[in-house]
Amino acid sequence: MAQVTDGPGLYQVAEEHEELRAAVRALAEKEIAPYAAEVDEHERYPVEARDALVKAGFNAVHIPEEYEGQGADAIAACIVIEEVARVDASASLIPAVNKLATQPILLAASDQVKKLVLPSIAAGEASASYALSEREAGSDTASMRTRARLEGDSWILNGTKCWITNAGESSWYTVMAVTDPAAEKKADGISAFVVHADDPGFSVGAKERKLGIKGSPTCEIHFENCVIPADRIIGEPGTGLRTALRTLEHTRPTIGAQALGIAQGALDAAVGYVKERKQFGKAIGEFQGVQFMLADMGTKIEAARHLVYASAAATERGDARASFMASAAKSYASDVAMEVTTDAVQLFGGAGYTRDFPVERMMRDAKITQIYEGTNQIQRLVMARQLLK
CATH class of the missing domain: 2.40.110.10 (Butyryl-CoA Dehydrogenase, subunit A, domain 2)
Structure with a gap:
């Protein structure tokens, strides 16, 4: 959970980012997680999540203060999405899509249009x-x-x-x-x-x-x-399509963050399960084969987290590598989410294939992160073109 700061020799997430993570995680576990399975089962909009996010001010943290928003930086926006996705991917699309839809406005719209749209979204009156x-x-x-x-x-x-x-x-x-x-x-x-x-x-x-x-x-x-x-x-x-493509440089890291959160949620569920599930007289988490799976899952998630945060920061500061890094973060984190959720289902065994546990939902939710905001095949084309320039 690291990112290069402005200070010399520092490589860490700022303290306020970790405080934000703790606040969003507490809210997500209390106000969003209890409804996640039922929201999925009945295919209904997560109104509880929406209301909780709006009340806490987490529905669109990226909107600048001049338009009545919080003016949070790109890493903060990713952390909000990641922590909500850890318990419910559907709910994480509330802050994620608010950013996706408003980013073109922030990049290219007149001040009149910005004042028309952005304050209502910042306040949670609209999305x-x-x-x-x-x-x-x-x-x-x-x-x-x-x-x-x-x-x-x-x-x-x-x-x-x-x-x-x-x-x-x-x-x-x-x-x-x-x-x-x-x-x-x-x-x-x-x-x-x-x-x-x-x-x-x-x-x-x-x-x-x-x-x-x-x-x-x-x-x-x-x-x-x-x-x-x-x-x-x-x-x-x-200029619309050029604005759209610039937008994706800002928002592909947020899809990486969503994927990252799904993967983290699946790993957390798997760790809890293997500590409790017993076979052959001991918890299955004591078997070396299971431990190796967990180690690989954790490694991939941590690598994805660093890449997502680094790409978000690169886009925000106008780094020349921003396009490459945004595509890399989105494609790598989403591939990790698919791998980790699949392994989590495997660790749950037959139970993981049922709706009694959250990992089958997480596995289904993870798949879309490899497809939307540009398929991972398109991401690789973007990256290759950047490398070949």
């Missing part, structure tokens, strides 16, 4: 979702078909976005749409907008039936001549 992907434009984002055209003092949006996390629960949506279909480069014809759930022509589709993170609704959202004010564009026309 936000991010709308980039489409059915035929996943990794190939530049091939999106959603269109926006300027008519007088309004933008008119038409199209459908898919895989929208927390759709239906969010009030604000950061949306990418094509504004110049004739642009020589597809990426230069895409712009970003802020859409409100109450805007005419906006609607939310049915929920997806998913393997994991079942407490977080994932839906299509539809724009049918959806009318928004002209000043709700984020940045200049044609």
Whole structure:
């Protein structure tokens, strides 16, 4: 749990970060963990988690003080997500997606748009979702078909976005749409907008039936001549996709943090179980084969933690390696989460395959971290291109 600080020769997480971890962990164990299994079983939004996070001010810690937020740094935001994910991955998407959806606004929007959106999210009165992907434009984002055209003092949006996390629960949506279909480069014809759930022509589709993170609704959202004010564009026309890609440098570490939390939760559950489960007259944690598994799980988690925090700090300070490190953190931590949760199920034996214990849920939840915000195959392409520059 370390990160290079500003002081000479220091390599540690700041004391205030560890105090934050303790506070979030206490809240998560008391207010979120008791509902995690039931939230998953009934595929319902974790309202208890939302209310607890909002009350404690952990729902969007990254929003700057000038917009009535806490102005927490990138590592603090990762710690909040990690500690919530340790008990419930679905609930961790509340702070994670609030950051994902507002990061383009922070990077490129006018002060007017920032003042319109950010204070309500900081206060927990609203939440936000991010709308980039489409059915035929996943990794190939530049091939999106959603269109926006300027008519007088309004933008008119038409199209459908898919895989929208927390759709239906969010009030604000950061949306990418094509504004110049004739642009020589597809990426230069895409712009970003802020859409409100109450805007005419906006609607939310049915929920997806998913393997994991079942407490977080994932839906299509539809724009049918959806009318928004002209000043709700984020940045200049044609800069939307570049803003989206810059956003991912800030948010891929947070997905790494989510994966890290899932993995830590699975290891903690496994350690508790192997101390209690007896076979051949002794706790299975006394067998060397089990101990080796635990050691490897712990090593991978600790390596992932360092990489996630280092990547978050690199992005925040504008390090030239930020893009590489963000992709490395996201892909490595999510691969670790999948490996560790699979091993945790194995350590529980037959019990691990049942819903009586949390590790099967954690294993299902871990899988998505290898897919969303750019598949791990895409992450490796990003990293390789950075290395080859």
